[in-house]
Amino acid sequence: MTTRPEVIVIGAGFTGCAIAHDLLLRGIGATVIDRGEIASGTSGRTHGLLHSGGRYCVNDREAAIECIDENIILRKIAKQCIEFNQGFFIALNDNDLEYAPQFEKGAQECHIPIDKIPPQKALEMEPAMNPNLLAAYLVPDGTFDPLRLALAFAAHAKKNGAKFFTYYEAEGLILDGKGNVCGVKIWDRTTDRHIEMKADLVINATGAWAGKITEFAGLDVPITPTPGIMVAYDQRLINRVVNRLCPPDDGDILLPQRRMVVIGTTSFEVEDVDYIPVFEDQVQMMRERAIELVPSVQRTHMRGAYMAARPLVGKAQSGRSLARTFKCFDHQDLHGVGGFVTITGGKATTCRIMAEKTVDVVCAKLNISAECQTKDIPLIPYYEYYSR
Amino acid sequence: MSDIWNVTFIIARQKGDQARYYQSFPLEINPDEYVLDGIERVWAFHDRSLTFRHACHHSTCGACGMLVNGVEKLTCITPIRSVTNDGGIVKVEPLRNFPVVSDLVVDMSRMYANLGEADFYQVGSLKNTYLPIEKELPSDETYERLVDCIECGLCISACPVALTTPTYLGPAVLAAIQHGHEFNGEIIRSLEFADTEFGAWRCHSGFECSVVCPSNVDPAWRIMDLRKRIVGYRIKKLFGKK
Numbered sequence: 057m058t059t060r061p062e063v064i065v066i067g068a069g070f071t072g073c074a075i076a077h078d079l080l081l082r083g084i085g086a087t088v089i090d091r092g093e094i095a096s097g098t099s100g101r102t103h104g105l106l107h108s109g110g111r112y113c114v115n116d117r118e119a120a121i122e123c124i125d126e127n128i129i130l131r132k133i134a135k136q137c138i139e140f141n142q143g144f145f146i147a148l149n150d151n152d153l154e155y156a157p158q159f160e161k162g163a164q165e166c167h168i169p170i171d172k173i174p175p176q177k178a179l180e181m182e183p184a185m186n187p188n189l190l191a192a193y194l195v196p197d198g199t200f201d202p203l204r205l206a207l208a209f210a211a212h213a214k215k216n217g218a219k220f221f222t223y224y225e226a227e228g229l230i231l232d233g234k235g236n237v238c239g240v241k242i243w244d245r246t247t248d249r250h251i252e253m254k255a256d257l258v259i260n261a262t263g264a265w266a267g268k269i270t271e272f273a274g275l276d277v278p279i280t281p282t283p284g285i286m287v288a289y290d291q292r293l294i295n296r297v298v299n300r301l302c303p304p305d306d307g308d309i310l311l312p313q314r315r316m317v318v319i320g321t322t323s324f325e326v327e328d329v330d331y332i333p334v335f336e337d338q339v340q341m342m343r344e345r346a347i348e349l350v351p352s353v354q355r356t357h358m359r360g361a362y363m364a365a366r367p368l369v370g371k372a373q374s375g376r377s378l379a380r381t382f383k384c385f386d387h388q389d390l391h392g393v394g395g396f397v398t399i400t401g402g403k404a405t406t407c408r409i410m411a412e413k414t415v416d417v418v419c420a421k422l423n424i425s426a427e428c429q430t431k432d433i434p435l436i437p438y439y440e441y442y443s444r
Numbered sequence: 445m446s447d448i449w450n451v452t453f454i455i456a457r458q459k460g461d462q463a464r465y466y467q468s469f470p471l472e473i474n475p476d477e478y479v480l481d482g483i484e485r486v487w488a489f490h491d492r493s494l495t496f497r498h499a500c501h502h503s504t505c506g507a508c509g510m511l512v513n514g515v516e517k518l519t520c521i522t523p524i525r526s527v528t529n530d531g532g533i534v535k536v537e538p539l540r541n542f543p544v545v546s547d548l549v550v551d552m553s554r555m556y557a558n559l560g561e562a563d564f565y566q567v568g569s570l571k572n573t574y575l576p577i578e579k580e581l582p583s584d585e586t587y588e589r590l591v592d593c594i595e596c597g598l599c600i601s602a603c604p605v606a607l608t609t610p611t612y613l614g615p616a617v618l619a620a621i622q623h624g625h626e627f628n629g630e631i632i633r634s635l636e637f638a639d640t641e642f643g644a645w646r647c648h649s650g651f652e653c654s655v656v657c658p659s660n661v662d663p664a665w666r667i668m669d670l671r672k673r674i675v676g677y678r679i680k681k682l683f684g685k686k
Binding site (some may be wrong): 092093094095096099100101104135136137138139140141199201202203204206223225245246247248286288292295312313314315316318330331333334336359360361362437438439440441442443444 | 459460474476477478481484485488489492493495497498499500501502503504505506507520521545546549552553556557559560565566567570584587588589590591592594595659660
């Protein structure tokens, strides 16, 4: 091969940035475009939970195993933006206690290290938790800064030669005359110009917006954008993540971040995710749920409230029942359209493995044999993304 | 709670080499929404060419700093109710003292390049992430926490010295150097970086930075403390110690 293959990645969230990083390490050129900046969509607005997998170990084991495996890797490669203080799952009533045996079994089968802590000891470790807690399990949860996690992947990719064009909105796909995708039509929103960019392959890493991009080629992907609310309060009442010991539910996770605690979340479906208003009733419900976990939340002030649209893979089920795992669609296999791959679904915690699997597909399509290296290389400092 | 106000967003616009102009967008909006929500509504429903920086929407990332009615604000945690009235205006402009890329987006690369010289980390031990002047410091060294500084640039925008001296390192960077030295007193490289006429000694003690800081960093106090550290280092050096 005389020239290096070039790939355009649409979307500069966690997945897009991690894909660019992986592509460059495997000798493939990458140009990342996004209609906003780094992490302006769902990624920036994530809860910021480095999942242990405990939340999914009963109902969604594939996602749980991905989470614990990637949790360990991210703590190694992205330590620069992670508070790693572990987390608790706590039972507050009989229903929660009934869930405990399933939780223990699920955690064991997903190789998530959990430690049952006597309630009194747990309260000594995390005194702000509900004093009426009936059971507590310690899990390897953490908290990360969303923007800086994405920036760290982007910085490393950029240092290795990836190009990033922010405020470049994809407004169409270029076809090669045989029905294959060979580039992207772009609106540069910083100068109001319209341009075209060609590439050997285009990766659609736009998460909840994936369907909007595939629509340009008349293709459909089964994505259900499922927003949820997060509410931040102005005091750091805990140092560990506090999860409710129950099946995934509204407001079941309260986490510390900087000087705040942040509760999430809800789950509902919308058609258009470009603007999702914050609903007052959900804010109120989050406060009630947070107070159940940590009663002193009632003495705090709300600092912020926001909605984030999860990209869940699947259709026609309720959002809560859809798996949290991810899927990479090769549109050649799916629709007979070459040069075009869509990655969506997943969690922030699993962005690196999402990138690995996507680049595996890309390498196969471009006849490149190169192993993924991202799990062993610590990311360079996030601020180097801004170096010229 | 959920009343609706008529608020006019007056937004600074600028593309490429264009001169700045202002565009008005009348909105019917719940005043408990944040200024950033109003800006995002303008983009979503009125003008898709509007560019602005944002990511976390809860004051942990620092991307959405702007001037709101002339004052530096982190727009994601600034309720509309706190800056205007029903029938009033919300004037939104890009931060001062940074080059404008487009509309409300500024180029922060110089600040980040200088932060790279500061031996400063975003995650520290719990004790080191609080201000030493805070009364009840947590004693447990085993916990980690993301530090207070979210690198939003509000302090540089509000700084009168940064306005007149483009080469000034600025409050965020000097505060980071002080904080880095507090983490690890052995580090002297960054003290030397700050010990210039465009570093710690250029500050006029206006304290505007600490007034606008949305995140408890208190950059002005840190710059004063940094001067003590630099003087201490110089005296030690005079006597041959490092």
